[in-house]
Amino acid sequence: MIATLALSSLIRHRARTALAILGVAVSAAMLLDMVMLSSGMRESFRSLLLSQGFQLRLSPKGTLPFDTEATIRSADSLVALLRSRATVAAVSPVLGGQLHFAVGNATLTATALGVDPAVQGDYELIAGHSPTAPDEVVVNDAVLRALGRAVGDTVRAAAGYDPQLRTLSGQRVLRIVGRVRFIYLALDQRAAALPIATLRAMNGPASAGRASLAMVRLRPGVDVDRERAALEAQLRTVTVISTSEALKQVDERLSYFRQLAVILGAVSLVVGFLLVTTLVTVSVNERIGEISVMRAIGVRRWRVVAQILLESSVIMLVATPVGLALGLVTARWLNSILARFPGLPERIDFFLFQPSAAWTALGLLALSGVLAGVYPSWRGASLPIATTLRQEAVG
Amino acid sequence: MSAIVDARALVREYRMGEEIVHALRGVSLAVHEREYVAIVGPSGCGKSTLLNLLGVIDRPTTGELSIAGERVDRLSDARATDFRLRRIGFVFQRFYLMQALTARENVELPLAEAGMAGTERRDRALDLLDYVGLRKRERHRPSQLSGGEQQRVAIARALANRPALLLADEPTGELDAYTGAEMIALFERLNADGTTIVVVTHDEDLARAAKRVVHMRDGEILG
Amino acid sequence: MRSRLAFLVLLVVPLRAIAPQGNPRSIAIDERLAADAGLRVGDRVVVASEPGLPGDTVVVAGIVQRRADPAEIARGEYRVRLHLDHLQSLLGYGDRVDRFGVKTRGAGSTGDALSRINAAAFGFRAHRSADVAVETSRTFAVVSRFHRAIGVITIVASAIFLLCIMLLKVDERRRDVAALRLIGCSTRTIVGSVVLEAAAVAVLGSVAGIGVGGAASWIVNRHYQAVYRTPLRFSIVTGDIVLLAVALSLVLGVVSGWLAARRLAHTAPLTLFGR
Numbered sequence: 001m002i003a004t005l006a007l008s009s010l011i012r013h014r015a016r017t018a019l020a021i022l023g024v025a026v027s028a029a030m031l032l033d034m035v036m037l038s039s040g041m042r043e044s045f046r047s048l049l050l051s052q053g054f055q056l057r058l059s060p061k062g063t064l065p066f067d068t069e070a071t072i073r074s075a076d077s078l079v080a081l082l083r084s085r086a087t088v089a090a091v092s093p094v095l096g097g098q099l100h101f102a103v104g105n106a107t108l109t110a111t112a113l114g115v116d117p118a119v120q121g122d123y124e125l126i127a128g129h130s131p132t133a134p135d136e137v138v139v140n141d142a143v144l145r146a147l148g149r150a151v152g153d154t155v156r157a158a159a160g161y162d163p164q165l166r167t168l169s170g171q172r173v174l175r176i177v178g179r180v181r182f183i184y185l186a187l188d189q190r191a192a193a194l195p196i197a198t199l200r201a202m203n204g205p206a207s208a209g210r211a212s213l214a215m216v217r218l219r220p221g222v223d224v225d226r227e228r229a230a231l232e233a234q235l236r237t238v239t240v241i242s243t244s245e246a247l248k249q250v251d252e253r254l255s256y257f258r259q260l261a262v263i264l265g266a267v268s269l270v271v272g273f274l275l276v277t278t279l280v281t282v283s284v285n286e287r288i289g290e291i292s293v294m295r296a297i298g299v300r301r302w303r304v305v306a307q308i309l310l311e312s313s314v315i316m317l318v319a320t321p322v323g324l325a326l327g328l329v330t331a332r333w334l335n336s337i338l339a340r341f342p343g344l345p346e347r348i349d350f351f352l353f354q355p356s357a358a359w360t361a362l363g364l365l366a367l368s369g370v371l372a373g374v375y376p377s378w379r380g381a382s383l384p385i386a387t388t389l390r391q392e393a394v395g
Numbered sequence: 396m397s398a399i400v401d402a403r404a405l406v407r408e409y410r411m412g413e414e415i416v417h418a419l420r421g422v423s424l425a426v427h428e429r430e431y432v433a434i435v436g437p438s439g440c441g442k443s444t445l446l447n448l449l450g451v452i453d454r455p456t457t458g459e460l461s462i463a464g465e466r467v468d469r470l471s472d473a474r475a476t477d478f479r480l481r482r483i484g485f486v487f488q489r490f491y492l493m494q495a496l497t498a499r500e501n502v503e504l505p506l507a508e509a510g511m512a513g514t515e516r517r518d519r520a521l522d523l524l525d526y527v528g529l530r531k532r533e534r535h536r537p538s539q540l541s542g543g544e545q546q547r548v549a550i551a552r553a554l555a556n557r558p559a560l561l562l563a564d565e566p567t568g569e570l571d572a573y574t575g576a577e578m579i580a581l582f583e584r585l586n587a588d589g590t591t592i593v594v595v596t597h598d599e600d601l602a603r604a605a606k607r608v609v610h611m612r613d614g615e616i617l618g
Numbered sequence: 619m620r621s622r623l624a625f626l627v628l629l630v631v632p633l634r635a636i637a638p639q640g641n642p643r644s645i646a647i648d649e650r651l652a653a654d655a656g657l658r659v660g661d662r663v664v665v666a667s668e669p670g671l672p673g674d675t676v677v678v679a680g681i682v683q684r685r686a687d688p689a690e691i692a693r694g695e696y697r698v699r700l701h702l703d704h705l706q707s708l709l710g711y712g713d714r715v716d717r718f719g720v721k722t723r724g725a726g727s728t729g730d731a732l733s734r735i736n737a738a739a740f741g742f743r744a745h746r747s748a749d750v751a752v753e754t755s756r757t758f759a760v761v762s763r764f765h766r767a768i769g770v771i772t773i774v775a776s777a778i779f780l781l782c783i784m785l786l787k788v789d790e791r792r793r794d795v796a797a798l799r800l801i802g803c804s805t806r807t808i809v810g811s812v813v814l815e816a817a818a819v820a821v822l823g824s825v826a827g828i829g830v831g832g833a834a835s836w837i838v839n840r841h842y843q844a845v846y847r848t849p850l851r852f853s854i855v856t857g858d859i860v861l862l863a864v865a866l867s868l869v870l871g872v873v874s875g876w877l878a879a880r881r882l883a884h885t886a887p888l889t890l891f892g893r
Contacts, residue, residue: 001496001504004495005493005495008494008496012495015785016782016785019778019782020782023778023779026771027775030772030775060669062669073670236670237670256846259841264768274779275779275782278786279782290494293491293493294504295476297485297505298476298478298479298480298481298483298505299480299504300473300477301472301473303508330771337760337767338760340760340763341760342757385452385453386444386453390443
């Protein structure tokens, strides 16, 4: 009976109901997007950082990995020291640099990563094999396209280019042995990976024994934070960053988006709340006579409130899935815009759908919508019956 | 016969801005079981106010009021609501049916509120519609019924929980003469079947049909 | 202007711990570093290109305010300015630089200067500052597109909200409309009066909205300026934005008012009265 009354009221004012549902759906979509933006970005980075199982990253003191051109001196002894620790399962040193591929008279520059192929965690092999011999290199599709080469081809590359003399230095003929996808680099960023010893040799004496970064995979059960603190205390020339520390840095860098997400999310919630409050207030005002009659014939106050709340709940229930769908569509759109950030790793999603976060957001909106109806409906059900009926009769 | 209504020195004052309106000035009234009382008087004499107090939708400023042996002048909102549901039947001048519900559903509304189960509720509603001659219109919505039919549905609704007292506020006020006469006959039949009725009316024919007429003026009962 | 960017280690050591040197070189630091490290003009510090190297003792000669550069938002690094030759010697870079800045004699001569420099260039290439700015501001172009997209969603949400409110507002006037019709007012008069009211509400709402928007913009700027320690303005309420908001709400208000009023004006007065 109560449900019939609630539904009939919604059906009676079709245009109003449709607009309210649409309004709440847009609010829900916006809220969902903002929740996805605030938590998704972080989660996406987290899964990216942990994708290869390295929990710690060591970079030159005071820097973040690959944030500056600074490198770690005596990296080989550092790696040996790390590998000797019982808590460490694997250490992957990485040296960043550039490779200048000779294409006719021109050169084509790509990011170069010197890695230890046996334990590397910077790329995923798509075709071919990892570079094991000193003259082997793996490249991504952007390089293959630009060079017009394929796996198995050889290419002349240099580690240095002197613009004054227009000469290449540290030249080698390298054989492309694999096609790879670089995990931490942008999709359109030309990149190649080769054994770290080869890159150091090509760079010359300045790079001897150096690495830009060392990634550490700990043995199962090892306390990451404790190990980080121990390494930080022991190694004076490096900064040791755990995944949670790195996430903190990422949070700081992307705090603008997170804060924007919080502000816009809160605005969406308020808009949804206001919309439902307005709707329920008007609905109650219109039916003040009906409500008073119900109260006069003995319908309890909470049942009257329940009937009105049912209306706002129905609006919320219908609007929420619509908002969910709308939110996912707009999130894809917004993500496609932000994915064009220069240098952003391919796998980073700004808008990551996480069911728990999504349900929390939509639940929050649904709850706020229902709560929005509580005050006007309670007020309506609490009006003096006799006075209201008299006014309605006069009106 | 025991008194269904026992009102003693009821005073009802309203504050209208700075001014205090004395709607009832010490009204005492007793209505006995199976009585049919009509309260008449000019507009603004306080008869609707008195009816609202008897219907427990308003509280007296001072005075004592018992309905069916229970003091109702100081009931909490929840208790008053429950009392209205089980002991009072209300018929309004403008019917006030729920437009979204059918005739049967309107009658079922107080039964559902009282917790009566589905089938029993439906049967009781149909019996009541049968009693007021609208069994065949059970599926019609108020907008599909004439004024007289709507008022009869409202009466069936008022009788749903077998109230100790049926109150009617100008029940013929919105009806034409012919339908009004039908309504008067229905009230007479209701009373003959044992329902205690108090009506407030300007309708002389309706007042004449009552067994007792109470005259009011300026918030007081005359005579 | 010649410049070189590099990573430097700055050791902040108490004055008395640093042995006095003959005539230390001077550096300028940004106010963020000065605040965080408690440095003042005249303090002596040690700068080195890598941790563990002895470096040079320098004196803080100036504290500079960071520019309102969006590229530096959310970046925690400090900025230290050294004399070019000092940085080159610290880094072992000889007399190399990353770039030169060339000031031309007005916009008209820039193209000519560019082609003449590039014709004679040996090992470098000249670019217009504007072209460099486009390249380096790609990030902000993305952020800007993102903001525009959010703006579109917000406008859609506001439009629906406004439409809904207007519909409700006009619906509340049922009895007034019924009374006007009963006393013989034409549909045109009734629709006109309702639309006028809707327009007035929309304009008043817009004016209030401009106030709220201005206040929100002020709060956003204060908040982000404090968070990122930058004089950059994050939110600016421009005339165009105000115009768009007012026009949008006016159009939506009038359209929704007209739609709702037409519906009421074509309903029988007694039905509007609920009889």
